Amino acid sequence: MPTKELENYRQFTKPAELHKAVNTLRGLVAGINSDMEVGSSEVTELVHWCELHADLRDRHPFSEILPVVERATEDGVVTEDEAKDILWLCNNFADNNSYYNMITSSIQFLSGMLHGLMADGELSDREILALKSWMDANQFLAGTYPFDEINSLLYVILEDKRITQRERETLMVLFGGVIDFTSSYNLSEKEFSRLREQYSIGGICAVCPEISFEGKTFCFTGEFYRAKRAEIAQLVTQLGGTVRTSVSAKTDYLVVGNAGNPCWAYACYGRKIEQAVSLRKEGAEIVIVNETDFWDTVDDMDITPTIERT
Missing domain, CATH: 3.40.50.10190 (BRCT domain)
Incomplete structure (x- = not known):
């Protein structure tokens, strides 16, 4: 599609684009801060995300959000308070007024959160447990991709209260199918492809699903x-x-x-x-x-x- 036509088309998709960007940023910041230790590679990832969305700077709410994120990352360290400030600001602009938007917003948040968890290329026990807590608090997403897949794999991995390296890498492979690599500075789809060759994840059954028969x-x-x-x-x-x-x-x-x-x-x-x-x-x-x-x-x-x- 020619550039001019693309811009004309995007004027109709801008609200949805902004909605997704805000929710993804919420998840990204939450994921990065989930282990309460924000490293330089994670800060780099957040800065890169802001650069990719610089074209939204003149649009509300990014005219308010981006300056706050940039101030938080300018010294190369994002403190817990700064992360909370960004999340608070994003939450004020997130639209969760209807059931549809609640589902959409939460899945977009989850996508951003997985990106944030993997921002430094590693997945710690603390990050996995933080994700499990979020999943437990958002069970209304059951039946929505990729909630069931992630939820059931976490269930199996954490059942023995011990996370092996193989289990950790299996989660990383699953996350690699959800993360948007085009918006990442640190993460390479090629590296995840190598992991994918070692681990086969076809489909994963829902955990304790609600099943009804009439009309199904x-x-x-x-x-x-x-x-x-x-x-x-x-x-x-x-x-x-x-x-x-x-x-x-x-x-x-x-x-x-x-x-x-x-x-x-x-x-x-x-x-x-x-x-x-x-x-x-x-x-x-x-x-x-x-x-x-x-x-x-x-x-x-x-x-x-x-x-x-x-």
């Missing part, structure tokens, strides 16, 4: 312990749901069987999983469900469905 569309992958695929499809139909053989943007739940699955409980691999994750990245609200959670929901229901075995 289900798809299944893998083998199941308690029933055959056809029997489960019959059960879902009895409970008011619909079963499809392939994943689409209209799919509500992709249920993953555990029988013969060589992967650990919350990591799921395969073609349908890849399709679901790809669609989730595009905004589809597909919840990837582990077989255990599916049966737990059925068992908790008052109605006992009948399965006709052939």
